[in-house]
Amino acid sequence: MQVHNNVIAITGGAQGLGLAIAEHLAQQGAKLALIDLNAGQLEAASAKLADYQTEIRIYAANVADEAQVEQTFNQIQQDFGQLHALINNAGITRDGMFIKAKDGVVSQKMSLSQWQSVIDVNLTGTFLCGREAACKMIENAQPGCIINISSISRAGNIGQTNYSASKAGVAAMTVTWAKELARFGIRSVAIAPGFIGTDMVLSMKPEALSKIEGMIPAGRLGTPQEIAHTVAYLLENDYMNGRVIEMDGGLRL
Numbered sequence: 074m075q076v077h078n079n080v081i082a083i084t085g086g087a088q089g090l091g092l093a094i095a096e097h098l099a100q101q102g103a104k105l106a107l108i109d110l111n112a113g114q115l116e117a118a119s120a121k122l123a124d125y126q127t128e129i130r131i132y133a134a135n136v137a138d139e140a141q142v143e144q145t146f147n148q149i150q151q152d153f154g155q156l157h158a159l160i161n162n163a164g165i166t167r168d169g170m171f172i173k174a175k176d177g178v179v180s181q182k183m184s185l186s187q188w189q190s191v192i193d194v195n196l197t198g199t200f201l202c203g204r205e206a207a208c209k210m211i212e213n214a215q216p217g218c219i220i221n222i223s224s225i226s227r228a229g230n231i232g233q234t235n236y237s238a239s240k241a242g243v244a245a246m247t248v249t250w251a252k253e254l255a256r257f258g259i260r261s262v263a264i265a266p267g268f269i270g271t272d273m274v275l276s277m278k279p280e281a282l283s284k285i286e287g288m289i290p291a292g293r294l295g296t297p298q299e300i301a302h303t304v305a306y307l308l309e310n311d312y313m314n315g316r317v318i319e320m321d322g323g324l325r326l
């Protein structure tokens with residue numbers, strides 16, 4: 074699939090990886106629909122990308138809300154008349170130990186709301202946006218591509234019961250969609266980033282961050298631009314399907 078002139082929706086497009094992906098694709102002339110919960114950040118992202126000679130529209134929506142997602146993709150269809158690709162990127166962390174205990178006394182456990190909030194955004198949000206994007210591609214009789222952002226943590230990671238489960242689910246949905254949607258000419262692939270220099274990671278405690286950097290064989294965090302580069306490659310390579318690409322500098326949990 075070519076990037077130039079094609080319509081690409083990006084969830085969580087207002088900052089971090091989503092914004093870096095948007096900038097990289099805008100440079101190549103893609104038409105962009107940026108979806109994010111944060112309306113103020115979306116406006117700022119739109120202003121930042123204004124110099125690129127391409128159409129960029131913003132949509133404030135919660136990816137975990139079915140009605141909002143349906144309405145947003147209907148609006149994108151109406152505004153652009155097409156949808157060629159979706160980057161399913163919106164995600165959150167609410168880290169904490171599954172159980173904290175000392176001497177047989179449980180002092181804390183991961184709350185249901187801590188679990189549910191991450192599952193709602195990362196797993197249900199990816200499901201809803203992927204579903205609506207695929208519906209539009211099929212109704213338009215248009216081949217397409219869905220790229221889901223999973224994580225190195227999908228293998229299981231301390232303090233991330235909720236996040237790891239959500240990202241393992243995202244990887245499994247990617248393979249399922251590749252198998253189900255191939256008959257409509259729709260590909261589905263995922264990227265599993267390691268530690269990338271966005272707010273999500275840079276807001277960690279400095280000691281924890283430098284410990285992680287020391288464990289990465291590449292010797293540094295990844296950059297959002299390196300993830301954006303991989304997104305463009307996955308869009309352009311029509312034989313890439315149903316796989317999770319690890320972008321972790323050699324660090325594999």
Ligand SMILES: NC(=O)c1ccc[n+]([C@@H]2O[C@H](COP(=O)([O-])OP(=O)(O)OC[C@H]3O[C@@H](n4cnc5c(N)ncnc54)[C@H](O)[C@@H]3O)[C@@H](O)[C@H]2O)c1
Nearest residue numbers: 085089090109110135136162163164224266268269271273
């Ligand atoms: N940064 C990393 O190192 C890293 C590593 C592995 C995976 N990831 C994944 O990459 C994706 C992007 O991460 P990031 O580092 O850019 O995070 P970020 O926090 O910088 O940006 C996330 C964006 O998603 C938006 N968002 C959050 N909840 C939303 C919702 N319910 N509906 C719509 N938008 C919502 C936020 O407003 C924000 O703009 C996430 O799925 C994350 O899990 C990041």
